[in-house]
Amino acid sequence: MSAPLLEVRGIWKDFGDLTVLADISLELSTHEVMAVVGPSGSGKSTLLRCINLLEPVDDGEILLNGVDIADPDFDADSVRRQIGIVFQSFNLFPHLSVLDNITLAPSRVLKMSVEEAQITAQKLLVRFDLADKRDEYPDRLSGGQQQRVAIIRALAMSPSLMLFDEPTSALDPELVGEVLDVIRTLAGEGMTMIVVSHELAFARDVAHRVLFMDEGRVVEQGPPDQVLVSPVTERAQRFLSLMTEAR
Amino acid sequence: MTEAEAPRHSPGISPGRARRLAFQRAQRRRSLSIGAISTIVVFGTVALVVVNSPGWEAVKESFFSWEDFKASFPEILSGFATNVRIFLIAEVLILFVALVLAVIRNSRSPLLTPLRLGATAYVDVIRGIPTIILLYLFGFGIPALRLQGVPNSQEFWAITTLVVSYSAYVTEVYRAGIESVHESQRAAARSLGLTSGQSMRFVVLPQAVRRVIPPLLNDFVALQKDSALVALLGVQEAFRKAQIYVAETFNFTAYLAAALLFLLLTIPLARFTDYLIRRQQQRTGGIRS
Numbered sequence: 001m002s003a004p005l006l007e008v009r010g011i012w013k014d015f016g017d018l019t020v021l022a023d024i025s026l027e028l029s030t031h032e033v034m035a036v037v038g039p040s041g042s043g044k045s046t047l048l049r050c051i052n053l054l055e056p057v058d059d060g061e062i063l064l065n066g067v068d069i070a071d072p073d074f075d076a077d078s079v080r081r082q083i084g085i086v087f088q089s090f091n092l093f094p095h096l097s098v099l100d101n102i103t104l105a106p107s108r109v110l111k112m113s114v115e116e117a118q119i120t121a122q123k124l125l126v127r128f129d130l131a132d133k134r135d136e137y138p139d140r141l142s143g144g145q146q147q148r149v150a151i152i153r154a155l156a157m158s159p160s161l162m163l164f165d166e167p168t169s170a171l172d173p174e175l176v177g178e179v180l181d182v183i184r185t186l187a188g189e190g191m192t193m194i195v196v197s198h199e200l201a202f203a204r205d206v207a208h209r210v211l212f213m214d215e216g217r218v219v220e221q222g223p224p225d226q227v228l229v230s231p232v233t234e235r236a237q238r239f240l241s242l243m244t245e246a247r
Numbered sequence: 248m249t250e251a252e253a254p255r256h257s258p259g260i261s262p263g264r265a266r267r268l269a270f271q272r273a274q275r276r277r278s279l280s281i282g283a284i285s286t287i288v289v290f291g292t293v294a295l296v297v298v299n300s301p302g303w304e305a306v307k308e309s310f311f312s313w314e315d316f317k318a319s320f321p322e323i324l325s326g327f328a329t330n331v332r333i334f335l336i337a338e339v340l341i342l343f344v345a346l347v348l349a350v351i352r353n354s355r356s357p358l359l360t361p362l363r364l365g366a367t368a369y370v371d372v373i374r375g376i377p378t379i380i381l382l383y384l385f386g387f388g389i390p391a392l393r394l395q396g397v398p399n400s401q402e403f404w405a406i407t408t409l410v411v412s413y414s415a416y417v418t419e420v421y422r423a424g425i426e427s428v429h430e431s432q433r434a435a436a437r438s439l440g441l442t443s444g445q446s447m448r449f450v451v452l453p454q455a456v457r458r459v460i461p462p463l464l465n466d467f468v469a470l471q472k473d474s475a476l477v478a479l480l481g482v483q484e485a486f487r488k489a490q491i492y493v494a495e496t497f498n499f500t501a502y503l504a505a506a507l508l509f510l511l512l513t514i515p516l517a518r519f520t521d522y523l524i525r526r527q528q529q530r531t532g533g534i535r536s
Contacts (some may be wrong), residue, residue: 054434081440091435095453104449105439157439 003066005030005192006051006161011060011070013046013216020046021057022216028161028209031190035203035224038213039239044196045088047213048163051194052085064161081109084154088166090146092138092153098125099134102153110157117156124152128182144175151182162186164195200243204228212236312500319492319501326488327508333402333484334474337409338467344414346456349421350447366418373415378473382408386480405477413470420462424455461527464520468513475509485509 006028013021020043028034036044049055051062053069053076062070069079093101102124103117112120125131128148138146147167154162164183168176180202187193187206197203203210203224210227212220212235220227220236231237260268297303351359351366373381386404389397398404428451436446478487485505492501 049434052438054438077437077440077442080438083438085438087431087435089431091431093432093435093450093454095457105441108445108449109440153439 004028004063005032005065007061007063007066008051009061009063011050011057011062013043013050013055013057020216021050024060024213024216024218026211026218026221028192028194030160030192032209033187033191033193033195033207034209034211035207036194036196036211036213037198037200037203037228037239038219041215042213043216044213045165048085048165048194048196052083052163053079054085077109081105081157082159083161083163084157084159085163085165086147086150086154086167088169090138090143090150090170092146092150094138097135097137098130098141098149101138101149102156105153106156120156121152124155128152142175143171144178147171147179148182151179151186155186160192162191162193164193164197166196166198168197168199198243200228200240212239214239309497309499310503312498315492315496315498315500316504319489320504322488322492323485323501323504323508326483327485327505329402329482329484330471330474330509331512333406333409333477333482334467334471337406337413337470337474340406340410341413341417341470342463344410345417345421346452348414348418349425350452352418352422353425353447355443370415370418373412374419376412378408378412379476379479381412382476382479385411386477401477401480401482405474405480405482408477409470409473413466413473416466417463420459420466421455423462424459425451427458428454458527461520461524464516464523468516468520471513471516472509475505 004027006026008024008026011021011024012019024043024047026034036047038044046055050057050070056072057070060070061068064079064082068074069076093104096104099118099121102121103112103114106112106117106120107114110117122131122134125134128151130145130148130152133141133145133149138149141149147170151167167183168179171179176199180199183193183195184202184206195203195207207224210222210224211218212227212231212233214235220231220233226232227236228240231240348366348369351362352370354363382405385408386401389404390399432450432454433446436450437443441449475484475486478484478490481487485508486502489501489505493499
């Protein structure tokens with residue numbers, strides 16, 4: 001097995017008096033998909049924001065290709081362009097058309113020419129069945145379409161790692177499927193991903209490994225059939241039975 | 248889900264629907280006629296009282312004299328061209344200066360700390376000083392120093408005063424707009440690798456400026472009116488021309504003529520602002536992510 005693409009070693013994060021991440025460690029190899037599950041407030045989103053350097057960690061190391069990107073001296077902008085993140089609330093730019101949402105970063109950050117950026121965007125739009133929406137503005141799209149555009153926007157930067165922060169939580173139930181399908185397709189193509197999700201069936205289906213978090217700690221970690229079917233810890237068992245009851 | 252087959256409308260106009268429509272029509276007719284009658288009665292009474300009051304002839308003579316209006320209007324109109332020039336130039340400069348100040352006030356770079364402090368002090372101080380005092384300080388004070396290379400033109404100092412004064416207000420308008428853009432927009436921009444400057448320029452500012460267009464226009468209505476203040480420096484604009492005419496004739500119609508010219512600009516602009524605000528409310532009331 002090759003060296004892991006991402007290695008998180010003992011990171012800590014406080015918000016004031018509240019410890020949100022306590023000694024979190026994980027490893028992720030290229031082409032691997034990790035699902036992060038756990039009750040709300042357990043620090044899942046903060047973990048993703050820390051990996052993407054949107055939040056500075058208070059202690060610990062985050063190695064991307066063996067380089068510690070959490071080092072305070074490290075150039076954060078250069079890391080963020082390699083790591084795509086998809087937010088729960090889509091966060092598309094409302095003043096820009098779908099096409100401009102997608103081409104903004106490639107042209108400004110990667111210095112692609114406008115034509116080149118548009119060709120890349122067009123290919124992605126065609127692939128994910130959104131070509132007819134390229135000139136629309138985000139508020140004219142359904143939630144599912146908006147989230148798919150947000151995924152394309154992140155993919156246009158050709159990231160080596162994609163992070164998904166509860167990508168379907170803000171969607172109406174009938175729109176969840178189309179977004180999950182996109183993520184599934186990406187997994188099938190070998191995209192390295194960390195997916196925070198409450199869709200346990202999906203996690204079991206797509207993820208190679210599952211991380212169960214509670215109160216800022218990793219409670220359990222392992223293959224989906226273990227963590228999501230027969231967890232060892234009492235905390236994970238309780239969460240799981242609550243989640244299945246809700247169905 | 249077999250309800251899909253249920254009819255969406257009553258077939259034809261059912262008796263129940265017809266009765267409700269008739270009721271609504273009757274109500275509309277009633278409120279329309281009541282509104283018309285009460286308006287006529289109120290304004291009619293006011294007009295009668297005014298026209299029959301003992302001083303009316305004198306008022307009419309010195310404020311609403313058609314002859315004086317005709318005699319003074321051409322001069323005032325030519326003066327008004329100066330007002331238009333002054334506030335157009337001032338508006339462009341204010342939009343630019345205030346935007347720069349607002350971005351500086353919102354920057355987090357430690358390198359810009361002195362500029363940030365300066366911008367904050369500027370806004371605090373200038374907003375607290377009456378424009379008329381600034382006008383005297385700049386318009387009479389600085390030329391009186393007789394410094395080399397400093398322009399003496401009254402119009403130059405008039406524009407400078409308006410820019411200095413209004414930039415402080417407009418900076419705050421911009422700043423409110425910048426702060427109204429949700430933090431998640433900046434996060435999305437940064438997550439794509441944009442620098443903080445790029446995020447500001449391509450993501451935050453375009454949204455912020457769009458949101459503050461109505462309050463900006465509001466400030467410009469005020470600016471247009473305040474362009475009359477520069478008459479105090481002796482600039483030959485509409486109000487100054489009116490003053491001259493009044494001093495010669497002791498008839499105040501000329502002031503009304505000047506006021507009318509201001510209204511012709513400010514009322515449409517105010518209506519346009521209302522329209523933009525309404526449109527914005529409709530938009531944000533609709534589907535939003």
